[in-house]
Amino acid sequence: MITVTAKATHAQTRRHNNRLVLKTVYDQGPLSRAAIARSTNLTATTVSTVIAELLADGLVEEIGAIAIERGKPPTLVTLGKDARHIVAVDLSRNYFQASILNLRGEIQAREQLPINGATGEAAVDLIYQLLDEILPLVQKPLLGLGIGAPGIIERNQNLIRHAANLGWENLKLGEQLAARYGLHVQVINDNQAAVLAEFLFGQYKQTPDMVVVRVGNGIGAGIMCNGQLLHGNGAGVGEIGHVMVVENGERCTCGNEGCLETVASSRAVVKRAKAIAQQEFSSYLHQFAPTVDEITIGTVVQAFQAGDPFLQPVVEEVGQHLGRMIANLVTVLGMPRILLCGSVTDFGSPLLEIIRQEVRQRALSGRIHEPQIDMVSLTTNLSDLVIMGAAATLLANELGLFL
Amino acid sequence: MITVTAKATHAQTRRHNNRLVLKTVYDQGPLSRAAIARSTNLTATTVSTVIAELLADGLVEEIGAIAIERGKPPTLVTLGKDARHIVAVDLSRNYFQASILNLRGEIQAREQLPINGATGEAAVDLIYQLLDEILPLVQKPLLGLGIGAPGIIERNQNLIRHAANLGWENLKLGEQLAARYGLHVQVINDNQAAVLAEFLFGQYKQTPDMVVVRVGNGIGAGIMCNGQLLHGNGAGVGEIGHVMVVENGERCTCGNEGCLETVASSRAVVKRAKAIAQQEFSSYLHQFAPTVDEITIGTVVQAFQAGDPFLQPVVEEVGQHLGRMIANLVTVLGMPRILLCGSVTDFGSPLLEIIRQEVRQRALSGRIHEPQIDMVSLTTNLSDLVIMGAAATLLANELGLFL
Numbered sequence: 091m092i093t094v095t096a097k098a099t100h101a102q103t104r105r106h107n108n109r110l111v112l113k114t115v116y117d118q119g120p121l122s123r124a125a126i127a128r129s130t131n132l133t134a135t136t137v138s139t140v141i142a143e144l145l146a147d148g149l150v151e152e153i154g155a156i157a158i159e160r161g162k163p164p165t166l167v168t169l170g171k172d173a174r175h176i177v178a179v180d181l182s183r184n185y186f187q188a189s190i191l192n193l194r195g196e197i198q199a200r201e202q203l204p205i206n207g208a209t210g211e212a213a214v215d216l217i218y219q220l221l222d223e224i225l226p227l228v229q230k231p232l233l234g235l236g237i238g239a240p241g242i243i244e245r246n247q248n249l250i251r252h253a254a255n256l257g258w259e260n261l262k263l264g265e266q267l268a269a270r271y272g273l274h275v276q277v278i279n280d281n282q283a284a285v286l287a288e289f290l291f292g293q294y295k296q297t298p299d300m301v302v303v304r305v306g307n308g309i310g311a312g313i314m315c316n317g318q319l320l321h322g323n324g325a326g327v328g329e330i331g332h333v334m335v336v337e338n339g340e341r342c343t344c345g346n347e348g349c350l351e352t353v354a355s356s357r358a359v360v361k362r363a364k365a366i367a368q369q370e371f372s373s374y375l376h377q378f379a380p381t382v383d384e385i386t387i388g389t390v391v392q393a394f395q396a397g398d399p400f401l402q403p404v405v406e407e408v409g410q411h412l413g414r415m416i417a418n419l420v421t422v423l424g425m426p427r428i429l430l431c432g433s434v435t436d437f438g439s440p441l442l443e444i445i446r447q448e449v450r451q452r453a454l455s456g457r458i459h460e461p462q463i464d465m466v467s468l469t470t471n472l473s474d475l476v477i478m479g480a481a482a483t484l485l486a487n488e489l490g491l492f493l
Numbered sequence: 494m495i496t497v498t499a500k501a502t503h504a505q506t507r508r509h510n511n512r513l514v515l516k517t518v519y520d521q522g523p524l525s526r527a528a529i530a531r532s533t534n535l536t537a538t539t540v541s542t543v544i545a546e547l548l549a550d551g552l553v554e555e556i557g558a559i560a561i562e563r564g565k566p567p568t569l570v571t572l573g574k575d576a577r578h579i580v581a582v583d584l585s586r587n588y589f590q591a592s593i594l595n596l597r598g599e600i601q602a603r604e605q606l607p608i609n610g611a612t613g614e615a616a617v618d619l620i621y622q623l624l625d626e627i628l629p630l631v632q633k634p635l636l637g638l639g640i641g642a643p644g645i646i647e648r649n650q651n652l653i654r655h656a657a658n659l660g661w662e663n664l665k666l667g668e669q670l671a672a673r674y675g676l677h678v679q680v681i682n683d684n685q686a687a688v689l690a691e692f693l694f695g696q697y698k699q700t701p702d703m704v705v706v707r708v709g710n711g712i713g714a715g716i717m718c719n720g721q722l723l724h725g726n727g728a729g730v731g732e733i734g735h736v737m738v739v740e741n742g743e744r745c746t747c748g749n750e751g752c753l754e755t756v757a758s759s760r761a762v763v764k765r766a767k768a769i770a771q772q773e774f775s776s777y778l779h780q781f782a783p784t785v786d787e788i789t790i791g792t793v794v795q796a797f798q799a800g801d802p803f804l805q806p807v808v809e810e811v812g813q814h815l816g817r818m819i820a821n822l823v824t825v826l827g828m829p830r831i832l833l834c835g836s837v838t839d840f841g842s843p844l845l846e847i848i849r850q851e852v853r854q855r856a857l858s859g860r861i862h863e864p865q866i867d868m869v870s871l872t873t874n875l876s877d878l879v880i881m882g883a884a885a886t887l888l889a890n891e892l893g894l895f896l
Contacts, residue, residue: 299726311825318719322827323702325862329824332857334817337740344857414737421732422714422822424725454735454747459728 107132109490111140115150115169116193116491122164141167148173149193149489169193175228177273178236178480179217180473181256182280186216187473188224193485195291195478199227202473209257214266221271233488234274235267236480238283240308244324248277251324254343276483280304281328282319283479284466285312288429289319290482290492293467301425302466303330305412306387306432309351312479315423330415331355354411356387356433359404363390366400374398391436408434409441413448420453420461431466431475510535512893514543518553518572519596519894525567544570551576552596552892572596578631580676581639581883582620583876584659585683589619590876591627596888598694598881602630605876612660617669624674636891637677638670639883641686643711647727651680654727657746679886683707684731685722686882687869688715691832692722693885693895696870704828705869706733708815709790709835712754715882718826733818734758757814759790759836762807766793769803777801794839811837812844816851823856823864834869834878 107130114129115121121129127137144150151170155163171194179188184205190198201224203216221235241253248264264275278286285302289295298317304310309331313320320327331351332344339348352358367375367382374396378389394401419425435441446463453461469475485491510533517532518524524532530540547553554573558566574597582591587608593601604627606619624638644656651667667678681689688705692698701720707713712734716723723730734754735747742751755761770778770785777799781792797804822828838844849866856864872878888894 313826315718315723316721318721320718320826323829323862325827325829325864326824326857327827329857332824333821334855346855346857418736418821419825421729421735422825423716423723424728424730426726426728452737452749454729454732454749459726461728 107136108140108143111137112144112149112489113491115144115167119150120153120166120168122166124164126167171196172230174233175230176233176236176481176484177221177224177228178238178477178484179220180238180280180283180476180480181213181217181253182238182240182476183473185473186220187477188220189474189477190224190228191478191481192230193233193489195287195481195485197474197477199224200474205256209255213256213258214261214263217263217267218270221267225271232273234276234484235271236283236477236483237263237267237275237277238280238476238480239263239277240280242324242326243277243279243282245278245321246324248275249324250277251326274484274488276480276487278480278483279310279312279327280476281310281312282321283312283476283483284431284472285314285429285479286319286482287468287475287479288466289314290485291468291478292429294427294429297427299423299425300427300429301328301419301423302429302431303412303416303419304432304472305354305356305430305434306472307356309355309432311419313419313423313425330419333415333418335411335414350411350415354408354415354434359390359408359434360385360387362404363393363401366404370400373400375401387433387436391433394437394440405437405441406444408437409444410448412441413445414452416445416461416463417449417452420449426459426461428461428463429466430463431470431472435465510539511543511546514540515547515552515892516894518547518570522553523556523569523571525569527567529570574599575633577636578633579636579639579884579887580624580627580631581641581880581887582623583641583683583686583879583883584616584620584656585641585643585879586876588876589623590880591623592877592880592884593627593631594881594884595633596636596892598690598884598888600877600880602627603877608659612658616659616661617664617666620666620670621673624670628674635676637679637887638674639686639880639886640666640670640678640680641683641879641883642666642680643683645727645729646680646682646685648681648724649727651678652727653680654729677887677891679883679890681883681886682713682715682730683879684713684715685724686715686879686885687834687875688717688832688882689722689885690871690878690882691869692717693888694871694881695832697830697832700830702826702828703830703832704731704822704826705832705834706815706819706822707835707875708757708759708833708837709875710759712758712835714822716822716826716828733822736818736821738814738817753814753818757811757818757837762793762811762837763788763790765807766796766804769807773803776803778804790836790839794836797840797843808840808844809847811840812847813851815844816848817855819848819864819866820852820855823852829862829864831864831866832869833866834873834875838868 110130123137127134148170150167153166153168155165172192176191185202187202189200203220242251250258250261264277268275300314302312311328311330313328332349334348335350336348340352342349342352363385364382374393378392379385513533526540530537551573553570555568556571558568575595579594588605590605592603606623645654653661653664667680671678703717705715714731714733716731735752737751738753739751743755745752745755766788767785777796781795782788
């Protein structure tokens with residue numbers, strides 16, 4: 091694949107070389123200067139100059155020498171992973187979380203605020219409050235602010251087109267935060283952030299074709315194809331929760347009928363569990379939730395894991411619906427790797443097996459390369475996952491580390 | 494989006510500059526050398542050197558000067574569109590077609606051979622026969638051979654993993670053709686070729702997010718996202734015809750049940766039309782196909798266009814199924830532009846309107862940016878479309894003109 095772009099000016103060349111060396115150290119370090127020169131195809135002199143600049147910036151550090159048989163042992167250069175901090179925020183759950191991360195996406199601090207139903211400007215005020223709390227804790231030069239938000243994001247404008255639960259329409263969140271804090275800001279959809287986190291920091295990092303499917307209160311996917319994040323022209327992308335799967339099905343929050351969310355989200359599972367609890371006195375649900383109103387996805391998972399026979403068909407149906415949708419992603423996108431997260435996936439291996447079985451049976455391309463379906467590799471804490479991905483957007487945009 | 498790659502060597506820089514100038518002339522020409530220098534950011538000297546090489550190669554030509562008020566009028570440089578030929582082949586229909594094209598994808602000659610049910614090596618022999626006929630007609634230096642093939646293609650290896658109708662499994666077609674003819678060969682899936690043709694030569698060219706949906710005997714999609722073709726790791730991609738759309742539906746050729754192909758392909762339409770012809774004596778089908786066995790998708794289209802009332806619900810159902818699938822592509826991929834082709838789309842505007850209506854109603858992101866759904870812009874001749882796309886792969890790989 092050849093990308094032909096305009097010829098670089100001197101300043102662009104220098105910036106390009108700096109980014110190239112930093113990326114090489116980030117991906118492959120610790121490395122000697124000679125190894126960097128070999129890997130980047132830059133001259134030894136250029137590498138020395140660039141490394142001197144990066145050392146002065148603290149972005150790389152020198153560590154001990156490798157013992158070699160003869161001659162002066164070469165000094166190794168490694169990432170100065172704590173040279174910068176990033177603050178990233180997750181707005182996709184029923185609380186807002188802000189964290190401080192280093193350049194490896196390692197979380198240094200967490201602050202949370204409950205939303206308590208706040209919407210519109212009140213919800214924006216909560217973000218301010220959260221940032222006002224966490225920003226004083228930052229101890230290193232700040233690369234910027236990454237925001238993982240639910241809903242439809244116009245990426246180039248850092249604009250939230252539509253986020254139903256928070257009551258936001260065409261909210262210029264990026265602009266507002268940049269003006270208030272004087273920081274670089276990147277706003278990204280929560281599911282896109284999740285797949286980015288796995289792409290940069292996870293077990294399957296640098297896998298060019300990969301989907302993260304999140305199954306919680308809502309259902310959505312972050313999709314990487316050919317090593318690029320699908321961003322869908324600001325009109326939403328990965329909205330698999332709103333694909334119709336039941337003809338003349340239940341009315342969905344989106345206004346359509348029979349969407350995947352109406353049968354496989356935590357809302358749908360809890361609704362079915364409540365009906366079971368009301369009808370079946372021997373359901374284990376009563377052990378974990380004394381009253382029907384206390385049933386949550388957490389108590390349903392507990393009752394299922396305790397062996398509640400009435401929940402077995404519920405989990406089977408959820409798995410079949412999710413499996414079919416994933417089979418479609420595999421068939422349409424030729425997707426070899428799917429990673430799952432979200433509260434509904436707490437049903438664990440039994441659910442995963444139903445999904446895999448369904449995909450094996452239905453995905454056309456699965457007959458050639460069986461797609462790998464697993465849980466996300468980084469963390470079971472969804473806010474942390476979104477936050478790592480939101481931080482990754484800063485590494486991409488400010489340091490050119492990937493994408 | 495910053496792509497950081499290894500530093501260019503001198504030869505790479507020269508090759509890069511040549512490709513950059515050629516691409517600039519291809520996309521924007523005719524241009525003066527000064528305009529090329531401005532557009533590419535190369536020095537006037539470099540542009541002159543590169544243009545001299547391209548002129549010697551015939552890839553660009555000088556045309557008359559622009560009249561300017563004072564001074565020597567600058568000579569314009571334009572693409573030498575007939576400087577090279579490409580031979581491309583379409584294997585996706587019930588005949589094989591080979592064509593000679595110039596660098597603008599303009600078809601100079603066509604040869605066809607009926608397949609008559611040939612499969613395996615016999616079908617490969619037909620390709621040889623076709624190429625043996627057309628290659629002597631090539632009058633310009635040949636850039637290479639582009640093959641548009643049905644089925645699942647392992648792009649990097651020019652390998653056909655699986656093409657059911659032609660009985661091919663793991664056929665190293667690229668290797669075999671390269672060995673026999675000593676030419677550069679590119680093998681690409683037929684639907685991917687179709688979207689590539691629109692991307693390089695069509696009305697919506699350079700549209701980075703675009704899908705071509707082909708609805709004929711089979712149903713498939715070629716998908717461009719972020720300006721890149723999805724190629725799906727050799728496990729098939731865009732196989733929307735094998736997404737389940739009818740619960741416990743009819744058995745499909747793929748082995749599953751209720752696939753889109755079982756309800757919306759030309760096979761499915763013809764099957765339903767035959768049943769109508771047998772039951773309804775007043776169906777117009779009898780005017781166009783004297784016996785039930787003579788009913789084809791072409792006669793069904795004729796009867797529908799003549800106003801056959803029994804075919805109205807058939808077309809409605811096909812449109813609804815296609816519309817839902819396209820709505821899913823829009824919802825999952827955030828796809829703003831869908832182009833249709835294939836024999837079933839000969840139902841024309843009435844079908845298109847049903848599809849648009851269905852997408853309007855179902856696609857989540859459609860509420861923000863209504864996706865544009867139209868017929869392909871280049872040609873109604875599907876073989877020509879696939880051939881143009883197969884030729885485009887040579888322009889990409891041999892001349893670096895796009896992708």
